[in-house]
Amino acid sequence: MAAERVLPQIFQYVDQNVESYKNLLKEAVAIPSVSSDAKHRDDCVRMVEWMKEKLKEVGASTELRDIGFQTLEGKQVKLPPVLVGALGNSSHATTRFMSISKWQLFGRGSTDDKGPVLGWLHAINAYKNVGSELPVNLKFVFECMEESSSQGLDELLLEKLKPEGFFDTVDYVCISDNYWLGTTKPCITYGLRGISYYFLEIECAKMDLHSGVFGGTVYEAMSDLIYLMNTLIDKDGKILITDIYKSVAPLLETEKELYHTIDFDPEAYRKSIDAYKLPHNAVKEQLLMHRWRYPSLSLHGIEGAHFQTGAKTVIPGKVVGKFSIRIVPNQEPEEVEKLVFDYINAKIKLFAAYLYEVGKLPKQ
Amino acid sequence: MAAERVLPQIFQYVDQNVESYKNLLKEAVAIPSVSSDAKHRDDCVRMVEWMKEKLKEVGASTELRDIGFQTLEGKQVKLPPVLVGALGNSSHATTRFMSISKWQLFGRGSTDDKGPVLGWLHAINAYKNVGSELPVNLKFVFECMEESSSQGLDELLLEKLKPEGFFDTVDYVCISDNYWLGTTKPCITYGLRGISYYFLEIECAKMDLHSGVFGGTVYEAMSDLIYLMNTLIDKDGKILITDIYKSVAPLLETEKELYHTIDFDPEAYRKSIDAYKLPHNAVKEQLLMHRWRYPSLSLHGIEGAHFQTGAKTVIPGKVVGKFSIRIVPNQEPEEVEKLVFDYINAKIKLFAAYLYEVGKLPKQ
Numbered sequence: 001m002a003a004e005r006v007l008p009q010i011f012q013y014v015d016q017n018v019e020s021y022k023n024l025l026k027e028a029v030a031i032p033s034v035s036s037d038a039k040h041r042d043d044c045v046r047m048v049e050w051m052k053e054k055l056k057e058v059g060a061s062t063e064l065r066d067i068g069f070q071t072l073e074g075k076q077v078k079l080p081p082v083l084v085g086a087l088g089n090s091s092h093a094t095t096r097f098m099s100i101s102k103w104q105l106f107g108r109g110s111t112d113d114k115g116p117v118l119g120w121l122h123a124i125n126a127y128k129n130v131g132s133e134l135p136v137n138l139k140f141v142f143e144c145m146e147e148s149s150s151q152g153l154d155e156l157l158l159e160k161l162k163p164e165g166f167f168d169t170v171d172y173v174c175i176s177d178n179y180w181l182g183t184t185k186p187c188i189t190y191g192l193r194g195i196s197y198y199f200l201e202i203e204c205a206k207m208d209l210h211s212g213v214f215g216g217t218v219y220e221a222m223s224d225l226i227y228l229m230n231t232l233i234d235k236d237g238k239i240l241i242t243d244i245y246k247s248v249a250p251l252l253e254t255e256k257e258l259y260h261t262i263d264f265d266p267e268a269y270r271k272s273i274d275a276y277k278l279p280h281n282a283v284k285e286q287l288l289m290h291r292w293r294y295p296s297l298s299l300h301g302i303e304g305a306h307f308q309t310g311a312k313t314v315i316p317g318k319v320v321g322k323f324s325i326r327i328v329p330n331q332e333p334e335e336v337e338k339l340v341f342d343y344i345n346a347k348i349k350l351f352a353a354y355l356y357e358v359g360k361l362p363k364q
Numbered sequence: 365m366a367a368e369r370v371l372p373q374i375f376q377y378v379d380q381n382v383e384s385y386k387n388l389l390k391e392a393v394a395i396p397s398v399s400s401d402a403k404h405r406d407d408c409v410r411m412v413e414w415m416k417e418k419l420k421e422v423g424a425s426t427e428l429r430d431i432g433f434q435t436l437e438g439k440q441v442k443l444p445p446v447l448v449g450a451l452g453n454s455s456h457a458t459t460r461f462m463s464i465s466k467w468q469l470f471g472r473g474s475t476d477d478k479g480p481v482l483g484w485l486h487a488i489n490a491y492k493n494v495g496s497e498l499p500v501n502l503k504f505v506f507e508c509m510e511e512s513s514s515q516g517l518d519e520l521l522l523e524k525l526k527p528e529g530f531f532d533t534v535d536y537v538c539i540s541d542n543y544w545l546g547t548t549k550p551c552i553t554y555g556l557r558g559i560s561y562y563f564l565e566i567e568c569a570k571m572d573l574h575s576g577v578f579g580g581t582v583y584e585a586m587s588d589l590i591y592l593m594n595t596l597i598d599k600d601g602k603i604l605i606t607d608i609y610k611s612v613a614p615l616l617e618t619e620k621e622l623y624h625t626i627d628f629d630p631e632a633y634r635k636s637i638d639a640y641k642l643p644h645n646a647v648k649e650q651l652l653m654h655r656w657r658y659p660s661l662s663l664h665g666i667e668g669a670h671f672q673t674g675a676k677t678v679i680p681g682k683v684v685g686k687f688s689i690r691i692v693p694n695q696e697p698e699e700v701e702k703l704v705f706d707y708i709n710a711k712i713k714l715f716a717a718y719l720y721e722v723g724k725l726p727k728q
């Protein structure tokens with residue numbers, strides 16, 4: 001059935017069923033499936049089972065896969081099962097976006113990520129109810145631990161589902177965990193930047209030291225780490241790692257033109273995060289390009305240092321700085337990694353011979 | 365009674381009673397009085413009461429003072445009482461150090477700080493048992509929250525005990541919470557450096573942001589904070605704050621001479637903390653001077669950033685850098701504070717006009 005004929009029916013069906021969508025989302029949000037809290041683990045299991053029932057109702061094959069245990073709050077806790085299944089086996093290859101009327105629901109998981117996940121269910125249901133075949137075959141993997149690093153998922157995908165041939169007929173992968181560009185117009189995200197994440201570990205003593213006693217008589221790991229982290233990025237967000245922009249895809253005129261017509265309001269964006277000022281002079285096209293097609297570097301934090309509220313007088317013995325680079329076409333992770341290692345090694349050499357000697361990082 | 369006559373008796377008594385000292389310390393260490401853990405709060409109370417009994421046994425007047433509540437693990441928890449009291453009312457003014465034979469006890473609080481605190485009890489007991497009067501009058505304040513910022517203590521001392529005249533007859537203050545200089549020779553610490561502690565708060569957005577979505581389109585608080593923290597100290601530990609060393613007491617020849625004869629082994633010190641290399645070329649006199657008579661600056665950590673293990677892709681919305689300066693004669697806290705504020709304000713102005721505009725720090 002041609003999309004031109006089906007879609008108006010689908011949209012009509014969607015508009016007629018907004019109330020039932022709200023109710024279903026309310027039901028989902030009411031399950032307190034907080035992945036990071038052991039006492040809500042049963043709710044996570046319940047959430048996965050709830051979704052299983054919903055998918056069974058629309059005719060999907062479903063299966064709960066056990067993915068073992070995790071250590072949580074010092075105890076071994078069973079991970080919630082992962083819901084795996086499929087629907088349809090014809091040979092189309094497009095997905096359709098569906099919008100629902102404007103309304104707001106406040107509750108943990110409403111937008112991230114129960115609402116978007118339920119969108120799939122609604123899309124399937126709409127096709128079913130207008131008596132039209134889904135334009136795509138679907139395979140799905142739903143898990144409940146995304147906000148807790150998706151523990152156990154990699155293993156399931158790579159070591160179990162892949163060898164079983166689960167992905168053999170898959171042409172495209174969709175995730176339902178992204179944002180609109182603004183707050184008024186829906187959008188389809190059809191690509192994501194990659195990530196190259198780094199741990200920069202510096203140790204100055206085998207234990208934490210008291211600054212009153214030791215301050216002034218040790219090289220402090222924190223000052224060395226802060227020095228190194230400060231060499232990574234300038235005040236305008238430019239990455240200082242040598243040659244890091246070299247392999248970024250050149251900006252062609254044809255691509256450049258695309259940004260002009262995109263609906264994105266820098267001022268609304270600025271207000272939405274309550275930033276004082278935006279970089280790139282708040283120019284729309286520049287902001288979009290730096291969001292999508294240029295790499296960015298973020299300093300995430302430091303492990304091992306004083307992080308609580310209040311005034312602790314510790315000299316941390318070992319600290320680990322965390323930073324990452326969002327990578328873009330045509331950067332390769334291996335190439336980025338080499339540039340980062342070369343740069344950091346050179347800075348260490350320049351900054352503190354003793355650090356270089358310690359051999360915490362491989363010699364050049 | 366002259367010290368020359370009493371001390372040999374005291375030392376003999378001490379040597380004869382080592383076993384009982386061990387047992388008493390074992391008893392004290394066996395009470396798990398962990399001040400930071402609400403479920404051990406009763407043990408903290410028990411610890412204070414235990415000490416009260418011991419002091420009563422040697423004839424001291426004792427009193428438990430209530431110091432109110434604290435918020436711990438999200439709850440209002442009663443603080444352990446503070447033990448206040450006195451022993452003796454004659455007119456001497458010296459304290460004596462007592463060493464005990466070498467042995468080791470492993471257990472939380474053995475050396476920090478139940479062992480040193482019990483030393484007072486043993487000293488009092490020794491005088492009592494050799495039939496000699498204590499060469500000093502004692503007043504004491506024992507509390508159980510030192511490892512948790514001594515919550516409530518300041519208030520008790522300044523707003524209650526001081527107005528009551530508790531300190532009116534006090535000539536010297538002793539604390540029993542310090543270290544030996546090495547591991548073989550006991551020492552009396554007769555002075556401490558002060559501290560001037562700073563919080564450097566930078567906010568780039570009203571919430572934490574995801575680096576995949578926002579990276580490249582916001583000024584990040586972390587890179588600004590890291591920049592500022594990096595301006596404070598150089599690789600050799602020299603404080604870069606303008607004029608910070610100006611009021612430090614000049615080093616006179618007579619003082620300089622003192623350091624040569626002090627028993628301190630830099631190599632043993634280095635090994636004790638497992639540092640790769642020591643600053644000041646590991647020169648004994650320089651190390652001692654930087655430990656005692658020169659200021660030092662330590663970067664303690666960052667609040668609000670990613671501090672856990674693992675790889676979190678957060679752009680922290682608000683971060684607070686913590687650093688402090690150990691101050692020495694003749695630095696005054698007010699003067700140091702002004703120098704720090706002036707310096708940071710100038711750096712902000714130089715670095716990022718937008719930050720300066722935000723007005724997070726007072727304009728110059």
